[in-house]
Amino acid sequence: MRIYLSPPDVSDAEREALVRGFDSGWIAPLGPEVSAFESELAETAGRSRCVALSSGTAALHLALLNAGVGPGDRVLTQSLTFSASANAVMYTGAEPTFVDSEASSWNMDPDLLADALASKDNTYKAVMTVDLYGQCADYERIEAICAEHGITLIEDAAEALGATYRGRPGGSFGDTAALSFNGNKIITTSGGGALVTDSDAAADKALFWSTQARDDAPHYQHSELGFNYRMSNLLAALGRAQLIGLEAKVDRRRDHNKFYRAALGDLPGFEFMPEIEGGRSTFWLTALTIDPDLAGVDRETVRLALVEREIEARPLWKPMHLQPFYSSNKMIGGGLSDRLFDHGLCLPSGSTLANQEREEIVGIVRAAVAAA
Numbered sequence: 001m002r003i004y005l006s007p008p009d010v011s012d013a014e015r016e017a018l019v020r021g022f023d024s025g026w027i028a029p030l031g032p033e034v035s036a037f038e039s040e041l042a043e044t045a046g047r048s049r050c051v052a053l054s055s056g057t058a059a060l061h062l063a064l065l066n067a068g069v070g071p072g073d074r075v076l077t078q079s080l081t082f083s084a085s086a087n088a089v090m091y092t093g094a095e096p097t098f099v100d101s102e103a104s105s106w107n108m109d110p111d112l113l114a115d116a117l118a119s120k121d122n123t124y125k126a127v128m129t130v131d132l133y134g135q136c137a138d139y140e141r142i143e144a145i146c147a148e149h150g151i152t153l154i155e156d157a158a159e160a161l162g163a164t165y166r167g168r169p170g171g172s173f174g175d176t177a178a179l180s181f182n183g184n185k186i187i188t189t190s191g192g193g194a195l196v197t198d199s200d201a202a203a204d205k206a207l208f209w210s211t212q213a214r215d216d217a218p219h220y221q222h223s224e225l226g227f228n229y230r231m232s233n234l235l236a237a238l239g240r241a242q243l244i245g246l247e248a249k250v251d252r253r254r255d256h257n258k259f260y261r262a263a264l265g266d267l268p269g270f271e272f273m274p275e276i277e278g279g280r281s282t283f284w285l286t287a288l289t290i291d292p293d294l295a296g297v298d299r300e301t302v303r304l305a306l307v308e309r310e311i312e313a314r315p316l317w318k319p320m321h322l323q324p325f326y327s328s329n330k331m332i333g334g335g336l337s338d339r340l341f342d343h344g345l346c347l348p349s350g351s352t353l354a355n356q357e358r359e360e361i362v363g364i365v366r367a368a369v370a371a372a
C-alpha cells in the first residue's frame, strides 16, 4: 500500500460528528458547531477570538486586509514556504518581498528582517512569518523588531497548530495568525482554515468580509467588497472531533521525528531540521538535508528510491524567489533557502504512519546510501 507524506487521520469519532452536524438540521452554512469550534480553536491558539473560514489561504488574505494592505503596498514574507503565503499577498494587490531563512530555525532570518525595516527604502506595510514544517519562527526577536517599527505582524501558522514557543502556542504570535485544516495538515476539516487574533475589531471585520460584506439592512446592501470564505457547520463538527485528538497527533509526529533522527542521524551528510531553542515543533513533516559530498548520494537518489517503493517523499518547499511566477520579486539575503531546497527531503510523517512503515522507510534510505 502506498505510503503518503501526511494523509488525513480520521476515525469513527469524525464520522459521528459529521452525522451529528447533519442530524442537527444545521446544514445551511452556519450553526452551533461553527461557534463551538471557534471557541475551542481560540483557546488552543491562546487567542481571544477566532473566525472559522474555508481555507488557511482565506485567513491569510483577511489578515492582510485587516492590516490595511492593498494595491501598491509591499509585504515582507519568507521565501521558503508554500505558495499560499505569497499568493495571499497578491490577492490584495500588494507585492511580496522575500526574506531568506536563518540556519537555526529555517524560518525568517530576524537579522535580515531588522535590516529591511531599518533601511531607507522601508515602505513595507506588513510582515508575514511562516512556521515552517510546524516550527515557530524566532518570535522573541521578530515580535520585538516589528513592535519597534510599529509594523503589523501576521503569523502563517498553517502547519503549527499544537506547536509551542517559549510557553506560547502556535497561532498566538503577531497581530493575527492563520491556521489551516487542509487534508494534509495536523488536523483536517477536509478543507478549511481559521483566523485567530486578540483584536475584536479584526475578528469582527474578518467575519463581515467572509460573509460577503453585508451591511446591516433588510435588503442586500454592500458598502465594501466581500468574500464567500466562511466555514460550514458540517465541517466545523468534523474539526471539533479532530481537535480533541490534537495533542496525540502532534505527539505521534514528534515520535516519528525522534525515530528518524535516531535511525538515520549517524549517516554522514544527513542533517535534520534543527529545533529552535525554547520551541516545540509539531514536526508536521520531518525534514532533513543530505550533503552529497559527505553522504555519497544526493537527495534525488534517496527520494527516487522511496518513490520507486510507492513511498511519497518530497523536496522541501521550492523557495518563492525561485518560482517562475515570483522570479522578478525582490529577495533579501539569499543562499540558505536555495541550499535547503537543493538538498532537503521531507519524509512521511502523518499521525497514521505505522512503526513498521517507518522502519521500511529507514531501510530503503540506508540501502540507497549503502549502494552509493
Ligand SMILES: *Cc1c(COP(=O)(O)O)cnc(C)c1O
Binding pocket: 054, 055, 056, 057, 058, 081, 082, 084, 085, 130, 156, 158, 159, 179, 180, 181, 182, 192, 193
Ligand atoms: C497549507 C498552507 C497554507 C494554506 O492553507 P490552505 O488551508 O490549504 O489554504 C498556507 N501556508 C502554509 C505554510 C501552508 O502549509
